[in-house]
Amino acid sequence: MQDVLLLGGGKIGRMIAKNLAESGDYRVRVGDVDEAALQRLDKHVDCHTVLLNAASSSELQAAMQGCQIVVSALSYSFNPLVAKTALAAGLSYFDLTEDVETTRSVRGFAERAVPGQIFMPQCGLAPGFVSILAHHLTQGFDKLDSVRLRVGALPKFPSNAIKYNLTWSTDGLINEYCNSCDAIHEHQRIAALPLDGLEHFSLDGVRYEAFNTSGGLGTLCETLEGKVRELNYRTIRYVGHRDYMAFLLHDLRLSERRDVLKDILEHAVPITFQDVVVVFCTVTGWRNGRLVQMSDARKVYHETIDDEPWSAIQLTTAAGICAAIDLFSTGRLPTQGFVRQEEIVFDDFVRNRFGRQYQSGIPAQASQEMKT
Numbered sequence: 001m002q003d004v005l006l007l008g009g010g011k012i013g014r015m016i017a018k019n020l021a022e023s024g025d026y027r028v029r030v031g032d033v034d035e036a037a038l039q040r041l042d043k044h045v046d047c048h049t050v051l052l053n054a055a056s057s058s059e060l061q062a063a064m065q066g067c068q069i070v071v072s073a074l075s076y077s078f079n080p081l082v083a084k085t086a087l088a089a090g091l092s093y094f095d096l097t098e099d100v101e102t103t104r105s106v107r108g109f110a111e112r113a114v115p116g117q118i119f120m121p122q123c124g125l126a127p128g129f130v131s132i133l134a135h136h137l138t139q140g141f142d143k144l145d146s147v148r149l150r151v152g153a154l155p156k157f158p159s160n161a162i163k164y165n166l167t168w169s170t171d172g173l174i175n176e177y178c179n180s181c182d183a184i185h186e187h188q189r190i191a192a193l194p195l196d197g198l199e200h201f202s203l204d205g206v207r208y209e210a211f212n213t214s215g216g217l218g219t220l221c222e223t224l225e226g227k228v229r230e231l232n233y234r235t236i237r238y239v240g241h242r243d244y245m246a247f248l249l250h251d252l253r254l255s256e257r258r259d260v261l262k263d264i265l266e267h268a269v270p271i272t273f274q275d276v277v278v279v280f281c282t283v284t285g286w287r288n289g290r291l292v293q294m295s296d297a298r299k300v301y302h303e304t305i306d307d308e309p310w311s312a313i314q315l316t317t318a319a320g321i322c323a324a325i326d327l328f329s330t331g332r333l334p335t336q337g338f339v340r341q342e343e344i345v346f347d348d349f350v351r352n353r354f355g356r357q358y359q360s361g362i363p364a365q366a367s368q369e370m371k372t
Contacts, residue, residue: 004020006047009040012317073096075171094324095123099215119337128317133281146228146283166270195245209238211234323344
């Protein structure tokens with residue numbers, strides 16, 4: 001049995017703690033600055049809780065004692081210090097970050113990892129599962145042409161003008177909408193603008209839009225550079241959402257006042273646990289001299305587990321990081337240094353007890369219009 005320190009007992013952290021603790025193979029210690037969050041965990045999950053400030057190196061060091069793995073379900077800004085402390089303490093490190101600079105920082109620490117110690121950021125949904133799926137779809141092609149990743153966590157019952165509810169970190173959401181986006185265009189690696197690249201498509205008769213957001217590709221640009229003509233990631237929303245966000249971020253210039261935007265969103269846009277995660281990946285390339293397209297489209301819905309509602313974004317994000325931890329613990333991942341999501345074998349992931357959450361996703365019928 002391995003001892004895991006989980007930092008962050010919020011929406012995603014609670015699901016991670018429940019998964020790992022109930023598996024019977026992990027002793028889970030949860031650290032958070034929010035005492036109410038820890039008290040809630042104490043009532044519902046068999047874990048040990050500790051009140052700590054993740055901005056304090058000394059408190060992190062104390063909490064890591066006796067653990068082999070640290071998992072960060074914190075806002076991305078805390079992760080460099082957590083990774084640095086994990087390196088010194090000899091713990092393997094996992095996080096959910098979509099922030100590009102944070103991942104670069106974590107990678108720097110990974111260069112000094114000792115045998116048996118890995119650093120694996122970006123273990124959630126996007127980046128995370130979508131990277132594993134897209135890389136899997138690229139296998140078997142003689143030559144690649146394009147790889148397109150589309151992911152969205154959407155309210156099942158949209159009821160406001162922006163057709164959106166908060167389902168996870170507001171900081172992460174704003175970060176994705178404001179920062180530059182990695183992509184490959186005409187064989188060249190580029191930095192694309194967020195909210196650009198607007199397109200429309202349908203799944204199961206529902207119309208969606210998708211547009212550039214930051215971080216979703218993880219390390220795929222590096223992995224596929226020189227091998228593909230086009231590679232891009234876009235976030236899925238209901239039609240019309242992008243224009244409202246462009247008004248807020250560009251016309252009102254709230255991209256320059258992110259604290260104000262966060263306050264507006266968190267006081268005006270309700271949280272929902274009734275959501276759906278949509279994943280749509282398409283790869284084109286040549287096989288046996290013919291241009292071929294392979295796609296995977298699926299939807300994962302919210303569930304009630306043990307009389308408690310859990311959102312689809314909680315279920316899928318926690319499944320991603322718990323599966324990565326499980327695969328590492330059972331010897332199915334590299335054993336030292338920085339590990340990319342696409343190093344996970346897709347079949348290993350979806351057969352894993354946690355990764356099977358994505359198998360519950362309902363295959364969707366796609367009709368792609370690609371109006372850009």
